[in-house]
Amino acid sequence: MVMTPEVLTLSQTPWLFTGVMLVKIAVAFVVTLLIVAYATWAERKIIGRMQTRMGPTMTGPKGLLQPIADGLKLFFKEDIIPAQAHYFAFILAPMMILAPAFISIAVIPFGGNIHFTYDGTLYAVPMQITDLNIGVLFIMAMAGLGVYGIVLAGLASNSKYALLGGIRATAQMISYELAVGLSIIAIFMLSETLSLRGIVAAQQLPLWGIESLSFIPNWYVFCQPLAFGLFVVGSMAEINRTPFDLPEAETELVSGFCTEYSAMKYALFFMAEYANMITVSAVATTLFLGGWGGPFFGWMNFLIKVFGFMFFFIRIRATFPRLRYDQLMFLGWKIMLPLALANVVLSGIAILLW
Amino acid sequence: MEAILFYLTATVAILSAFFVTKCRNPVNSALNLVTTFLCLAVFYVMLESPFMAAIQIMVYAGAIMVLIVFVIMLLNLGLTVKTRYSHGLATSGFLSALVLLITTYMVRAGEATGIGGDVTSEVISSYGHTELIGKAMFVDFLLPFEIASILLLVAIVGAVILSKREV
Numbered sequence: 001m002v003m004t005p006e007v008l009t010l011s012q013t014p015w016l017f018t019g020v021m022l023v024k025i026a027v028a029f030v031v032t033l034l035i036v037a038y039a040t041w042a043e044r045k046i047i048g049r050m051q052t053r054m055g056p057t058m059t060g061p062k063g064l065l066q067p068i069a070d071g072l073k074l075f076f077k078e079d080i081i082p083a084q085a086h087y088f089a090f091i092l093a094p095m096m097i098l099a100p101a102f103i104s105i106a107v108i109p110f111g112g113n114i115h116f117t118y119d120g121t122l123y124a125v126p127m128q129i130t131d132l133n134i135g136v137l138f139i140m141a142m143a144g145l146g147v148y149g150i151v152l153a154g155l156a157s158n159s160k161y162a163l164l165g166g167i168r169a170t171a172q173m174i175s176y177e178l179a180v181g182l183s184i185i186a187i188f189m190l191s192e193t194l195s196l197r198g199i200v201a202a203q204q205l206p207l208w209g210i211e212s213l214s215f216i217p218n219w220y221v222f223c224q225p226l227a228f229g230l231f232v233v234g235s236m237a238e239i240n241r242t243p244f245d246l247p248e249a250e251t252e253l254v255s256g257f258c259t260e261y262s263a264m265k266y267a268l269f270f271m272a273e274y275a276n277m278i279t280v281s282a283v284a285t286t287l288f289l290g291g292w293g294g295p296f297f298g299w300m301n302f303l304i305k306v307f308g309f310m311f312f313f314i315r316i317r318a319t320f321p322r323l324r325y326d327q328l329m330f331l332g333w334k335i336m337l338p339l340a341l342a343n344v345v346l347s348g349i350a351i352l353l354w
Numbered sequence: 355m356e357a358i359l360f361y362l363t364a365t366v367a368i369l370s371a372f373f374v375t376k377c378r379n380p381v382n383s384a385l386n387l388v389t390t391f392l393c394l395a396v397f398y399v400m401l402e403s404p405f406m407a408a409i410q411i412m413v414y415a416g417a418i419m420v421l422i423v424f425v426i427m428l429l430n431l432g433l434t435v436k437t438r439y440s441h442g443l444a445t446s447g448f449l450s451a452l453v454l455l456i457t458t459y460m461v462r463a464g465e466a467t468g469i470g471g472d473v474t475s476e477v478i479s480s481y482g483h484t485e486l487i488g489k490a491m492f493v494d495f496l497l498p499f500e501i502a503s504i505l506l507l508v509a510i511v512g513a514v515i516l517s518k519r520e521v
Contacts, residue, residue: 089382089385111436133404133482137409140416142411144411145416148420152381170426171426174424
């Protein structure tokens, strides 16, 4: 007998709904934290290999316990707050940078529905914490709020390196946010929805709506290669990864906006960088690579694609030199922004014609 | 439940708005203003306009306030303290109270907002809020929208010309 699954609602089954939500939030949070921890390990290993070094090997088998050791070390270090610092903003900054990075995970769909029976009724639970019908805008808004952490860190530290790093980071993030936002617009025009779940569903159809091509899914990377490139490059700039890591350029600015931070506060900045990397990879997967669609079981596809993106970001870090500041601004405003605008116009014309 | 949330958010919004003017450090004022904007976004969500909430955060908290903080940082006003000044305090207080009263009266009387309009909760839930905004902006009020965008373009060109040494 096939039962049509019911969707959990707060009004009908309040306790079950709350319980399921809490479990989903806990699982997503813990998994993200784990990936953050092991992304640091993977980055050190991969970059080590690319530079013919070994990377961490001493702590645990193949250095696998290194992130935990690092965490413990930073946790027990002395927490120094500079005497001239703006006390409140100095403490607020690491939280302001980490929270938006994690909140964005809330709207990303990890997989299809999970079915389970409770009290004789079959329920379907989507593998997504919540499906906002403005999902992508929510992520853009959270990315915008992430700037505050860096600005406040630069401002509150009362140190010239931190201030310079903060100014650079702010200018860079504001510039590249525009190109990223405009490149996503072309996706909305194709999917006609802002909900990330709807965008993933639209990408499961056969390519370009042609039945004979049904072995290739309709991933937006095939219709919007330019938007995909702009999104990946712009996101890389927005999360301050190499070659766009001018805000924390070690050779000139010590450590940029987090120069004055120590102990767990410094660790929060570090975690935020990797959390942002995960968020960007997850958003790129959802918007351009069909989310959880693919040959394996739902969430596995998703994780494989996310790890692929993260590997790409790590490789880029080991292969490209840092841009100069004027090149960075030139690329953002004079190349990427016009290209993104042109892409929107071209997509509009194409949608009108076909 | 919703009433409790509303009054909590309203308290935070009013308190932070008060501290925007009260704080003597520009950084604190800016942070308080961000809090006010976030509270406004919560109000938009309660009024069934999630699109407006996202735009509120993106544009006001994410762009405009970042620029203001950027300017504070660039001019290194970070730790300087605003001086107290009381010029025209009575007049501005009187004017703002008057504007507040008139606005409240117009909202209550249904003159400024379309309480009797055709956009109800059912319409929002069936069409989607984003679609309604898009229709209003690009179909019903296309001309004002285009005029506003030309105005912005003029402002941008003006800013570029002002900042260039030689045109």
